[in-house]
Amino acid sequence: MYTAREIKPGIVLSFAWKTLLFFFCYSAALCGISAWSGVTLGFSFVPIGLIGTAVAFYVGFKNNSSYERLWEGRRIWGSIVNASRTWGALTCTYIQSDDTGEGSVKARLIHRHIAYVNAVRIQLRSKSVWNDLNTVEHQVVEKQHITADQSLPDMLRRFLPEEEAAYYGQRKNPATHIMRAQANDLDEEFRAGRIKELFYFHMMNLVQEFYNQQGAAERIKNFPFPRQYAYFSKVFVWLFITALPFGLINEFAKLGNPYIWLAVPSYIVIAWVFHTMEIVGDTSENPFENAINDVPMTSICRTIEIDLREMLRETDIPAPVTAVNNILM
Template structure:
């Protein structure tokens, strides 16, 4: 997630240099094509680029709006996970009435196991190799969880099983059992909502046709400006193309809020904050250090 309100020019061109070269190449080819051949064949009306530019702006605006909705929904889901995780740790600590050291150890392990769920869900959403979640599971639990295709769901199954065990042992009463079980349901809901965003592909037609229309606009805009400004149509064509392409690229980046890239949801940062909060509630050491921003405070993962 970006932390600053402005980006360095170098960072902007780092992400757009390929498109910049393609735009300059396209405008140069169009300029020479119009100068030495097309100008004698047909004159492109100026009104064409005006209409196309307006239509293109609507296309890009709609795409970016829908992309931001996906990003913001993902952020709200993980914000709920933060709150539910704190509630889970707090309730597990103070809702049980047992003095049995075995059951007390099980309660603490269930709190730590929730951290395994958070990190396993993060790994599942990002599709990056990461076994950090295994440090909060026993070897037997690791084997059992990895037998299933959905490791976070397998961990929630373990939580439900042991919660029922605590209920049968009389450690928690019926009302507290229902409340704790409802928290597990909330964890499952957040997992499912995250997976829905991850697995639902943004309609390809919007992305494809918007990109195609941008290139048509760049070509038409260059053609209409050659006669009036000559070779200056090349940098001006690049400038207009840069504006539209960068705006569209911004929306494309937000379409996948769980990807490992600077504009995505900071899953590393959120997961580590949950981990810190839970360990501090338990009074254990060491407490992990927060995730630090990258690129001189430009973004955090």
């Protein structure tokens, strides 16, 4: 997630410089041919204007849909944070086991839950077939050496016993099995009479809530933005961008031959606006990748870890994740 109020010009240029150079060369070549040959390479702006209007509506629909995916992803993680705090509070308050310290049931339920949310994070950041991880968005993160994840086995060993961590590491969906272990522990505590029925019911509802939110996140991850909308949006934008200079040259030629060159800056600005609208939609489609505009899952998981470990009154608490060069992962 980009945290600064304004995007730095360097980042904008890293996205735009290749297309701006193409727009300049393409329009300058057409204007040069028209100026030197005396034959205006243009036609009426009316059909181009109609295409531009249709493309603007289409791209607007795509961007709204992409933003909905991004915002839903953030809402899902907000719900996970809220439910995690409730889980920690109920665990520390209502589990009545006699054991204390790192090996206590309370500590086990808390540490396993921290492992769970981090497992969800790492699973969501795995590469999908339809995601292009060579985009400028990802390259900006790589150039600034921002690390979003540690490996799943290392993370599991940080919070769980070696044998348990190894077991989860062999599952296809480790997070699902971690939460199942939480339910098993709660059931044992209930049968042993160390948790009252009402509180057992509430905590099992939280287990269901975590599964619901995990499933919602996996739905976004595993179901791409419909390709027919994403693909034809790009096709229509480039169709408009390709035809646009012909209409501009025709309009400026009416003012006189020297004014044809005004089509170059006009074209660059208009084409850049439409191309940027298309790129904004593309970078919002998949909110769980390693890119600068994604949901900051690493920071959220660290927030959960801090809150829950403080509920256990632990002292070795890690620091919050901070933004690096205005990028929060």
